[in-house]
Amino acid sequence: MDQEIGEIYDQISGQISPEEFEVRVEEKVSLMGELCDRRTAAMLVAREFGEMELKIDRIRPETGKVTFLGKVLSLSMVHEFPRSDGSFGRVANLSIGDETGTVRIVLWDDLVEPVAKGEITVGETFRVRGFTREGYFGTEVTVDRGGLEEVEADIETRVQPHKISEIRADMGEITIIAQVIDPGEIRQFVRRDGTAGLVRSVTLGDDTGKIRLTLWNEMAEMEIEAGDTLEVGNALSRERYGQVEIQAGGYSTVRKSEVAVDYQEKITPVSEVEAGSTYSISGFVTGLGDVREFQRDDGTIGRVANIYVSDDTGRVRVALWNDHVNLIEKIDLGSRIDISDCLARSGWNGELELSCGWRSRVTFAPPE
Structure with a gap:
């Protein structure tokens, strides 16, 4: 089985x-x-x-009706909000955990009374029955009347940080300690209300893999350098363009740590690259192509250039897009080059190529 x-x-x-x-x-x-x-x-x-009781790490937004045991780790305040019909509703959230993870429980209207009256406290254990959905903080379980049953159960909740390899889409309350692989750049964007905000995409790694962390506004302005260790608490995960990322929201914490984190980039030999996956390679530049301009669907102009990279096992074409194209002016034949997070795909005439998009990182050194 x-x-x-x-x-x-x-x-x-x-x-x-x-x-x-x-x-x-x-x-x-x-x-x-x-x-x-x-x-x-x-x-x-x-x-x-x-009735089948699940472990919390098996709960997904699409699971539907669920039953599980968990311990209350935290409670929110009861919040009131106006409805479109002029009436007011109430909502409260609980964080429930077991030895495999945590999940957010949502209580609405009359069901918030035990929270408002202090009848639910941190450390109590419950059998929870409800329905799953994807919420702002990851997977949520909405509880109906009778969906919280206090039980006597000895539950050891998870206290150690997550490893990057354990993070899947739609998780909430993620804690990781990881090394900064790429500190990223601070970028400005315009919100819907016309105000300006800041965003920064940081690549983190540990001994199980690497993941992208998005920081917003004040957090984006943190002084971060490659090699720093960050401790990220109460983050959430999302799948974007086929890859899982984590985001630091309004309830998240991000701070530097003195903990040593072991990270080694996995370098794939060129001969083992196959279309459909993301790779990091290391080798020498053995071919340089011309820069070509093209028009995007929105009418803006983009640029692309091809180079060839070789290692001891083979040779592969690499497509550099947009800002990466600027490297063509600096790279010479024979330059040592390291490329991370590039997507392998079938290019023109069916030839295998690696595509360096905005997620990719390219570094090089001149020929000796």
Whole structure:
């Protein structure tokens, strides 16, 4: 039994054998055709045996109805807000955790009373029943009446920071300690109300991988250098252009840390690059192309230039786009070059190429 459905089977292992469970899963997949993958089928089979309790790290915005146990880690104030019909509503949030992670619980209107009266406190444990959705802070669970049941349970909540490899889309309350790989640049943007804001994209790494962190306004102005260690608390994650990123919101904390973080860039040999994935390579410039201009869909003019990079295993074409094109004026044949986070794809005439977009980082040294 693979891990994908094995974790679901563990929830009902005392009621059915693993062999029978797999048979029922395959029957469910066959019955529903392309409408149902193995994981969804496994959850449907498990629910036939009654209420299934999930671990928090298995909860997704698309999961739907969920039941789980967790400990209250924090509570918000009760907030009132005006509705379009002139009435007022109320809302309160709880942060609930177990040993695998945390999730935000949303209570509306009359359900906020236990929070308002101080009847729910940090450290209490509850069985939570509700429905998932994607909220501003990641996955949220909206609880209906009767959806919070206090229980006696010994739950050890996660206290150690997340590793970058553990971060998936739609998580909230993420804490990581990581090394600054690229401090990024502060950029100004215009908000919808016409005011100016600041944004900065920082690349972080640890011993499990790297990830992009977005900082806004005052946080974007932090003095950050490559090699610094940052401790980021209460961040949230999003998937953007096929990659997971984290963002520091209004409730997040970002500060420098003295903790040493081990990070080593994974360099892929050119011969192992395949279309459809992102890579970092290192080698020498063995070909230089001309700069070409093109018109974007919005009418603006972009630029692109091709170079060739070789290592001990092979040679690959690299497309430099827009600001990266400026490097052509400085690079000579034989220059040592390091390129990170470039997308491999099938280019003109089916030739494999690496595309250096705004996420990519390119550094080089002149020939010796």
